[in-house]
Amino acid sequence: MLTLPDFIPPTTAGLLPCVGQATLFDTPDTLDQAQAICHTCPARTACDTWATEQQEWGTWAGRTDDQRGTPHTELPDTPTLPAEPGPDCGTEAQRRRHIAYQETCEVCDVARAERVRARRIRDLDAQHALPAAGSRWGYRLHALLGIPSCPPCRAAHSQEVTQVKRRTSVLAA
Ligand code: SF4
Numbered sequence: 642m643l644t645l646p647d648f649i650p651p652t653t654a655g656l657l658p659c660v661g662q663a664t665l666f667d668t669p670d671t672l673d674q675a676q677a678i679c680h681t682c683p684a685r686t687a688c689d690t691w692a693t694e695q696q697e698w699g700t701w702a703g704r705t706d707d708q709r710g711t712p713h714t715e716l717p718d719t720p721t722l723p724a725e726p727g728p729d730c731g732t733e734a735q736r737r738r739h740i741a742y743q744e745t746c747e748v749c750d751v752a753r754a755e756r757v758r759a760r761r762i763r764d765l766d767a768q769h770a771l772p773a774a775g776s777r778w779g780y781r782l783h784a785l786l787g788i789p790s791c792p793p794c795r796a797a798h799s800q801e802v803t804q805v806k807r808r809t810s811v812l813a814a
C-alpha cells in the first residue's frame with residue numbers, strides 16, 4: 642500500500658481516513674487499528690470491491706487478503722442511501738462516485754446496464770466473426786442477452802459439455 646484507488650475523486654483523497662497510515666494496513670498485526678479506521682470510511686464498499694478486483698495484498702476496507710472473497714454486500718453496517726441525480730449521472734465516473742459514498746442512483750444503474758448490454762452485443766458479434774462462427778463464450782453471451790443461441794455457438798457449447806463429462810468420468814474411474 643498505499644496507492645490511492647482510482648475510484649476516489651482526487652479532490653476527496655485527503656478525506657480518506659487511511660491516508661498517511663499505510664503501515665497499519667500492511668500487516669495483520671495491526672488489523673484491529675486498520676479496521677477501526679476503515680469503519681468510518683465513506684469509500685469502504687468501493688474500496689473492498691477494488692481490492693478484490695485488483696487482488697491486492699494487505700488490509701483494505703477492514704479485510705485482510707485472506708478474508709477477501711466475500712462479496713462486498715456482506716460487509717456489515719454500510720447503509721446505502723439514494724442519491725439525487727446530478728449532471729454527471731449516467732457516466733461511469735459518477736457511478737463509481739456513488740459506490741464510494743454508498744449511494745444508489747437509478748439513472749446511473751440504467752446507463753450502466755445499457756453500456757454492459759452494448760458491450761455484450763459487440764462481444765457476440767466478435768464471436769460470430771471467428772472462423773468457427775461461434776464459441777462457448779458466444780453461447781453464454783446469447784444467454785446473458787436473452788437472444789436464442791445460434792447453431793455454431795450451440796455446437797461449441799455441447800462440445801464443452803461433452804469434454805466436461807469425459808473429464809468427470811475419467812476422474813470418477
Ligand atoms: S476503507 Fe479503504 S479507503 Fe477507506 S480507510 Fe479503509 S483502506 Fe482506506
Ligand SMILES: [Zn+2]
Nearest residue numbers: 730731746749
Ligand atoms: Zn447517478
Ligand SMILES: [Zn+2]
Nearest residue numbers: 775779791794
Ligand atoms: Zn452465436
